[in-house]
Amino acid sequence: MLVALTGTLLLFKVELLQWSYPQLRLNQLPTEQTAAQVFDRYTKGYAYMPRAANPWLEVVTPTGARHYYNANGERILERPYLSDFVGIMVEFHHHLLLNDLGKKLLGYIGIVGLILLITGIIRWWPRRWTQRIFTIRWVWPWQRGFAGTLFQLHKVAGSVLFIPVFIGMLTGTAIMYAAAVSAGLTALAPERNPQPLTAQQWQQVAAAHNWQQRFDRAHQLMPEHQVQLVSLSNLSLRMTFPGEWHPNGRSHVQFDAQTGAVTSVYDLRYDSLGYQLSQMIFPVHVAAVGGLPWLIVVLFGGLALIILPLSGIYFWCWRQYKKRCRL
Incomplete structure (x- = not known):
């Protein structure tokens, strides 16, 4: 759930950074000439070139600190590693703040999540399709019957948003096993x-x-x-x-x-078609392609991934509580 929450928020990472640091609201992009002058000051690390979405030059040092430069080559901001909420969200979403161990855990979580998602849609699949299947009788948490509302919300969200949720989880898990996925797709279409x-x-x-x-x-x-x-x-x-x-x-x-x-x-x-396909997984996951329509799809998929575990865990706990009360 927290991975889904941070991932959904990171769809708006640029906006969050510009909201937190007004100096990043730039109108002019640094040129390659400016970038070259800045890069000559560094011998280690890596850097992102400016784009329309993020109009700054970003240098990442070996310590994880991020330096931002404007069109004049002036450093306008330094963000030390894990120094703000955005940095913590990025590291949590990528590694659970546990480095390589977190990446392994995310891979396992992704596999388990895919199994739960697929078995859930199989269990839900109706014999007869009616409008009632997609109806939610809303009851507030302080009212009687709220557990039923959560159960209906769980089923409707999981069924209506199954495709974006499945794609989000599948691509996210594939990123955790990037080398194996790339090798597998390359083996399927190896001609280069x-x-x-x-x-x-x-x-x-x-x-x-x-x-x-x-x-x-x-x-x-x-x-x-x-x-x-x-x-x-x-x-x-x-x-x-x-x-x-x-x-x-x-x-x-x-x-x-x-x-x-x-x-x-x-x-x-x-290169081979299989390898080229493997390099399309990341941009699909982060909504770097498809424009606004695909961003909306990914956003709803992320929201569903927050709702599904919340409603599922709550309803399961509610059932366990009811069983104990009957004993």
């Missing part, structure tokens, strides 16, 4: 095409010794792509191609720290 640039071609590109040069070389090698996520430690740039679902991109260009030479160029579009 050769990368458009050979090692001999990209090794002939001039060396890059600062971030402006790295940006230039990346655009030279992959002119259709846009830089989204930068590794300041590994000197790599993750890029999106037009129409890609993943907000951070999966294509990349990487450089050698000593020589500045290009060491790797990868275009996701030429």
Whole structure:
């Protein structure tokens, strides 16, 4: 339930940050030239490039602190690790505040949740479809019959919103087992095409010794792509191609720290269909695609995932209490 609650709230992470920190309400996006100047100050960590939704440059240090920069390259905010409610929500939703152990637990919780969801819809499935199936007789908590209201709410929410709840839980669980899911989908559709640039071609590109040069070389090698996520430690740039679902991109260009030479160029579009499908799971889960309609679907799915365990646990406890009273 808390995972669903934090996940639902994080659909509005940008709005929550801008509400908490008014200095993030920026009108002008930092340019790549500004980003390059900022990145030259760092040797470790990673950074998110500005976008229309979040118009700032965000650098994440190895300690987990987040530094925000405006269009002039000025640091306007520093958020230490777990220093505010948004940071705590993110870490709880991803790892239950337990690092790798939390990720394992989330995987187990996801599997159990999927089993409960599927068995629940099977048990609910009616022999005859009538309007009464989707009716809730509302009674307030302080009135008699509230347990019946919760039971009806549980059934209606689980049936009407089954598809968004199922997709949310399935994609969330798949993210916890990303490597296995990716390997499985790749095995189902393994055919891939050769990368458009050979090692001999990209090794002939001039060396890059600062971030402006790295940006230039990346655009030279992959002119259709846009830089989204930068590794300041590994000197790599993750890029999106037009129409890609993943907000951070999966294509990349990487450089050698000593020589500045290009060491790797990868275009996701030429990889296997199975692997490409595996990279669509995350954007579906976080509503990074589909616009407002899919955001609304994911939002209702998240709300249902809050209602279902609450109503289910309450009704179960109520039944146990009634059984004891009869003894």
